[in-house]
Amino acid sequence: MALKMCAVPFAGTAQQQKSLMDVIDKYKDVPGALMPVLQEAQEIYGYLPIEVQSMISDEMNVPLEKIYGIVTFYSQFSLSPKGKYKIAVCLGTACYVKGAGDISKKFQDKLGIKAGDVTPDGKFSIEDCRCIGACGLAPVIMINDDVYGRLNGTDEEVNEILAKY
């Protein structure tokens, strides 16, 4: 069985842990409070790796699987941290019909990770996103604040873009 663990080592700080415990204290006796706890935990850590989910599981007395089930159900939660460079591939209608699915696949293959994941060195992460309002440039991606449009998805093009970072 392939474990769905994050490749980047966990580097939580004591300060982050304290913030998380404060959040849990606040919600401990509130029924159905798992969602806000998970949301605030993601605010604190930026993502929800097994280390964070286990802390929540132990403190709130909820099975780890229940937490993992919720985290993987809602797209707002992430199991991986964002990379230093966040590649967002627009899958809005215009980009999609112009082949954005293939572009996303190309970047994933090139970096050896899946959408939602981060490279083991923490440099790049890929996520699919909805319309970013640049339909005239479709298909379009963003890397942090840089926009790349009218892509054709060739190997050279993808290499050229990634080489800039």
Place this chain on the structure above:
Amino acid sequence: MINIKINGKECSAAEGLTILEVARENGINIPTLCWLKDINEIGACRICVVEMKGWKALVPACVRRLSKFDEGVEILTQSPAVLESRKMTLQLMLSDHDKKCLSCVRSFNCELQTLCKELGVDNAVRFDGAVNASEIDDSSLHMYRDNSKCISCRRCVAACEKQDVGVIGANDRGFKTSIACAFDMPLANTSCVSCGQCINVCPTGALSEKDDTKEVWDALNDPEKVVVVQTAPAVRAALGEAFGFAMGTPVEGKMAEALRKLGFNYVFDTNFGADLTIMEEANELLERVQNNGVLPMITSCSPGWIRYCEAYHPEMLPNLSSCKSPQQMNGAITKTYWAGKMNIDPANIVSVSVMPCVAKKFELSRRGQSGQGTFNDVDISITTRELARMIEKAGIRFVDLPDGEFDSPLGNGTGAAIIFGATGGVMEAALRTAVWKLTGEDVNSTIEFKEVRGVDGVKTATYNVGNMDVTVAVASGLGNAKALLEKVKSGEMKVHFIEIMACPGGCVNGGGQIIVPSSVRNFTDIRAERAKALYSLDEANTVSRKSHESPDVKQVYAEFLEKPGSHKAHEILHTNYKATNLRK
């Protein structure tokens, strides 16, 4: 009460009942798949949909409750639209289902297969679309998960949560949803207690016990080996169901005969081990009471409960009786006392157990359980289901078998031992012997302690024995055990002796028993029906109904163990426990 019409027939229905319940009261069966009464009521699978006149969409009968606003409504349970919808639902499930029914362990006992037949699914590949990739999880010692046969009904998830374990659940969403552990961890890395209740509720072949029958066949076919077998009390209460007997029919004699026909050299009865357990456990209890030992003492027969205690309530470990389970005791005596008596090298014995339980497969591997560290107490443990398959495979006509006998010693048990298979049974058996020990009354002492019988999750009673009041509690199902333990820990409840069984209703409803489809189990109390078989065998026992009167037990103490709690008994029949730190 409101008045409604089902399939044109006028019915009156109590408000708050579901359409399914009202239909059933009126003799109309509505098929279900994900619905498990009191356990999984989520209306997810859409097999039970019915038409309600005036409503746009079909409604799920299992969760749609009738209210006063439904007065006069007309419900159709078999209309063309309903039948077509159910059929299409099944076809969609089949589009992402491994359809190798011929070689599936659940063939002929698969709810998906049965529904496809009943609802006339004539084309199993109507939708030929994407298929989820999945890997088999065979990491644990007791079971397999093959998600290519999973239909995501969530019955296993609900059963696991009901056991206060919850190590499996639905991961991801939509088409990609899969039932697995957190982070797709192998089951063996989680705090799964191996009770097997998930297997019992799985409608398909997605979950099954680890099949160890090949090892048994190999042993039986090896002329050098002496192959002995023991059968747990609850097995005889359910085995008959695999061969068409009504639920609750005891098949003790046929089972013993079938085992002999399969080629086992000696057929023993775990009942002997159960009587021995009572001797040791009653002795341990009295020692604890007299010497200010840790109380309450808690039984240790159920390996699922032991795993649960080690992982979830480690602070209660000193309360656990140090007695090995009847399976392990029987095995230990087989390879020590019996091997010596028969002049057989223990290394040449293959000791097989037939259990209503999958956790017993795990129990074989427990540390401190192997006799003197040189051999396993029991070598192979198979479930009631595996035995049924072996009998079928060997071409033995079970229904026509005469009643066979067990071998002696180690093959005879008292009425007290036979009730070990039902919740409260160990407690009642222990009380029968404790009363004798404390009062010396024998002939006329109380035999039946009915307060601890029955399927209630938690039962308590106080008995005046000798000069003291003994308070006892019994819990079955780990959710109930948790509730009881919380009360004991908080001091709210003061008890001397507790019996806990991992499975609801005790071993009769164990994770290795014959699987009963939801269409039956939703309307029949399996626990009560099978328990009846055991209590009838207890009443019919002509030798004795008290463990200390067992001739086999007396013989083994006289010739080998000396007395309960002796040094030798401790060496061979007792064990220890250790907290585990697994992912909960």
